[in-house]
Amino acid sequence: MNAGRSALLLLIFGCLSFAALAQKTKAQLQKEKQQNLEKIKEVEKIIEETSTQKKNSLGELTALNQRVNEQEKLVSSIKGEVGLLDNEISDNNDIILVLEEDLDELKKEYGSMLFAAQKANNSTTRLTFLFSAKSFDQLVMRLRYMNQYADTRKLQADQITKVQEELSGHVKEIRVRREEKAKLLNEELTENNNLVSLKQKQNSLVKTLEKEEKKLRKDLEQTKQAVARLDKLIEDLIKEEMERAARSKKGESVVLSNSFEENRNKFVWPVSSGFVSQKFGRQNHPVLKGIVTQNNGVNIQTTENEKVKTIFEGEVRRVAFIQGLGSTVIIKHGEYLTVYAGLKEVFVRSGQRVTTNQEIGKVFSNNEGVSELRFQIFKNTTALDPQSWLKNM
Structure with a gap:
């Protein structure tokens, strides 16, 4: 028993x-x-x-x-x-x-x-x-x-x-x-x-x-040209910032860089809703066979008029309009840069200090009703995968 x-x-x-x-x-x-x-x-x-x-x-x-x-x-x-x-x-x-x-x-x-x-x-x-x-x-x-x-x-x-x-x-x-x-x-x-x-x-x-291959290829070419203009804008700014850093004291920049790095995997999305429509790196075209594109960040498809927010405090270093993509805001965080491309309205100006989660603009919607933000993170000249930095992405 x-x-x-x-x-x-x-x-x-x-x-x-x-x-x-x-x-x-x-x-x-x-x-x-x-x-x-x-x-x-x-x-x-x-x-x-x-x-x-x-x-x-x-x-x-x-x-x-x-x-x-x-x-x-x-x-x-x-x-x-x-x-x-x-x-x-x-x-x-x-x-x-x-x-x-x-x-x-x-x-x-x-x-x-x-x-x-x-x-x-x-x-x-x-x-x-x-x-x-x-x-x-x-x-x-x-x-x-x-x-x-x-x-x-x-x-x-x-x-x-x-x-x-x-x-x-x-x-x-x-x-x-x-x-x-x-x-x-x-x-x-x-x-x-x-x-x-x-x-x-x-x-x-x-x-x-x-069946619309011809139009898709034309749209792809236009997007490539617009992205190339964005890449050139970022490249020129990075070169300018590195020259500026060589002439200035590095104390504040190091502190901000360290703080940015400590928040890895904790950053909130730059938009409140949406999903990653194109990932970082080389990606196959969703329809055109054999076509591969290079993405230096992530594309986030969201809703119309979605507000775009900064993921971290920093200084606005560039506000520019790029044909085919809309307006772009680039923010410096020490050695890091965050890029927000595809805006129809911008609420900040170059040289302005911004705080975490501050609204900087609204997402642009194209003639097909697609509202998509291109978001990128750079450390000096190196493009980083935002999905390894943002929380729950």
Whole structure:
């Protein structure tokens, strides 16, 4: 019996530990799911803006690609929740099995005790047992034994009641978990159907855009020329700043640089909503096969009239208009520069000191309804990947 009770306790404590871990993981999954749903709302708004201006645009495809990505994350989160519920149901079933076995054993033992008690219940038998003791000490010991035996029967009855209550609790828990699982499975089915529909729309849009290759190549060439003008602006400014640094004291610049570096992975996005529409480095064109572009930062597709904010304190070193990209603001943070290109309005001027999260302008929207910020980070002449600096990007 002791071995059985030990095994039961080990199983229950083990399952409770796993349940605590599972609850933590479930909370994380539910948080991720909520974040996915919020992100989906953002992307849906961007898709609506781009498709309202012009059907079948590259911006719409980029937003739709992101929408598919967020939908896949949502389905994955739901599947993760279902998997955890399966584990919880399985654990409860294991506990119920052991509790039922233990309950049977307790009842058998209790039955044996009752039978023995009935045999010994005759007052003559009890007195004979007591007074047949060979000494007073032995009589006291026998009396104590009889009292302990009565207490043991009561304890055994209490154990049966507790096990029955524990068993009932786990049966109810399983019912609740099965209801949760059924609800999640229906949710998963719905979201899977949504995913299939989105992918069909995605494939259809790609095929449509492939037929517009001539226009896409023309747009790409114009973008390349505009980016080249931006690169030249940045290159000239970096050269100018390095010459300035060589002539001036480095104390303040070093402090600001160190502070900037300490905030790596902590910087907030320069816009409040949106997604990375083009990553850092060499990227394949989403439609044109064999075409690879170089990006010295990240492109963030966002909503119309989105406010652009500084990611860190510093000094505005350049405000310029670039044909094909709109206005650009470049801010110096010691040895670092942050570049915000693709603005239609600018709220700051060259030489102005700015603070973290200060609004510096609004994002420009092109004739296809695409609102996209080009964001870059440089350390001296080296272009850095903003996704390794910004928080949750």
